Structures are given as structure tokens and as C-alpha cells.
Amino acid sequence: MASRAVPGSRVDAGGVFGSLALSTNINLASRHWAGVVRKMRKDADLVADCVSNSSKCRQSVRLLSGFIERNKGKPVDSALLDRVNRFANRGIRYSSDRKVFGFDEYWASPSEVMGGRGDCEDYVTTKFFILSQLGVRDRNMKVVVVRDLVSGIGHAVLAVTVAGRTLILDNQSTRVRDHLKVSRYQPLYSINRKSAWLNLAVKRVHASSPLAREGVSDNNAPPVRFASLHYNIAVHLAKRKPMLFVRSSAGSHHSEAHF
Numbered sequence: 001m002a003s004r005a006v007p008g009s010r011v012d013a014g015g016v017f018g019s020l021a022l023s024t025n026i027n028l029a030s031r032h033w034a035g036v037v038r039k040m041r042k043d044a045d046l047v048a049d050c051v052s053n054s055s056k057c058r059q060s061v062r063l064l065s066g067f068i069e070r071n072k073g074k075p076v077d078s079a080l081l082d083r084v085n086r087f088a089n090r091g092i093r094y095s096s097d098r099k100v101f102g103f104d105e106y107w108a109s110p111s112e113v114m115g116g117r118g119d120c121e122d123y124v125t126t127k128f129f130i131l132s133q134l135g136v137r138d139r140n141m142k143v144v145v146v147r148d149l150v151s152g153i154g155h156a157v158l159a160v161t162v163a164g165r166t167l168i169l170d171n172q173s174t175r176v177r178d179h180l181k182v183s184r185y186q187p188l189y190s191i192n193r194k195s196a197w198l199n200l201a202v203k204r205v206h207a208s209s210p211l212a213r214e215g216v217s218d219n220n221a222p223p224v225r226f227a228s229l230h231y232n233i234a235v236h237l238a239k240r241k242p243m244l245f246v247r248s249s250a251g252s253h254h255s256e257a258h259f
Contacts (some may be wrong), residue, residue: 076134
């Protein structure tokens, strides 16, 4: 059966933590994220003003401004990401939103938490802000909301792509790590200032397995419909169990993701 295009759907088969990243206009953190993006624009003005008159800056802005000025013009590489990760991790003490701000969920601006207290998304937005001030393009950064498979709770990290590698900045680690070497997180969704993605965890199966054969072609299987999402990617719309099959470049494996 011929494939049917799904308008506007785009899939990145090499998403963060090895997930399938489906571009979406549904931002699951839109209210909080939109607010902190506005705050970051204001913080950018505060940091710029602080360069010329640091004596009148708040301590939090002075810390941010000083770090940004010291690192301006330096190569955007893993060493820079490591410095940013350590600076934010040391400059913010972990505490819940309820204890700090009186709300169960509050996404603070960098100037609200630097030198003070914040939770995981506050570390992430601070790192995002600093790197944007140092010239890292928005398209190379993603705030990734995950489930921590060790603690079983929600968490957030920053994924930054430099020189073809995606590295993870995390307040639970002093080291910046390649995303494919981090196994404790199950990605749920990711965002930057312009885009949002749903991230589907993937289990790889060999092409010779019955599951892979069913997803590609099986004359004995019940009729199924395929909807083309991207080059060599299709959604298997089997009853009650949709699956996303991706043929690798080598053609020897398929990936299975359940919605």
C-alpha cells in the first residue's frame, strides 16, 4: 500500500539520548518556558549594563556578567561547556520551588537564582542563557525534560551540540558527558526558543526478528497502513499498538518506539 504523507511531521532518528525526536507545535512547558524566555531577554539587558557599571548591579547579575565577560571570544567546545556546567552547578544551591518561591512549579530567570537557590530547570535555563550570551546558537541547544530512571522522578538537563557531538550539562554531574553515554535518563520532550520535540525512547531490534519483518513486509500479517514521516521512516498504524520503524543506514536494524 502506498504511503500517505503526514503534513508538517518531522522526525529526527538520532535524537537526544538515542531517542526519536518528533517535531511538534505542542510545547508541554509552554507557560513556564515562555515566561522564562521573556525573563532571559531582560537579564541580557541587565548583564550588558553591568559590564559598564558593575558597582550598581545586583550580586547575581554581577556573577553572570563577570563569567560571561571572562569567556567571551573563547572557542565553543567541550571545555567551554564544562566551565559553564561547573559555574552554574557551584553558583546555585539546589532547593525546591516551594521552598524558594512558594510555588510547586516556578521557572526562574538566571538573575533570580545565581548565587542563590533553585531546582533542576533553573540550572538548565541559567546554562542556556550563559551559552546564548557566549554566541551558541539556539538551534544547537535543547532543554530536555527527562524521567530519571534511578530516582524515578522528573528532571531537566541541557543538551548542546558542538562539533557534531551532543553533550549533556547536568546539575547532577560535575562532568559534561556525551548523550549516548548517559543511561539513567528517559527523554520525554525537549525545547528551545523556537521549537519543541516529543522524544520517544527506542528499543533496537535486529532486522531478521519477527517484529522487524512485520514492520517492513509480511504477506501473512494483517493489512496495515503506513504514513510517511521522513525519508525511510514510517509509522506502523497497527491496531492498539502504533510503532515507529526506522531503517538504519546500514539496513540491518530497525527501531521500535511505542506511543
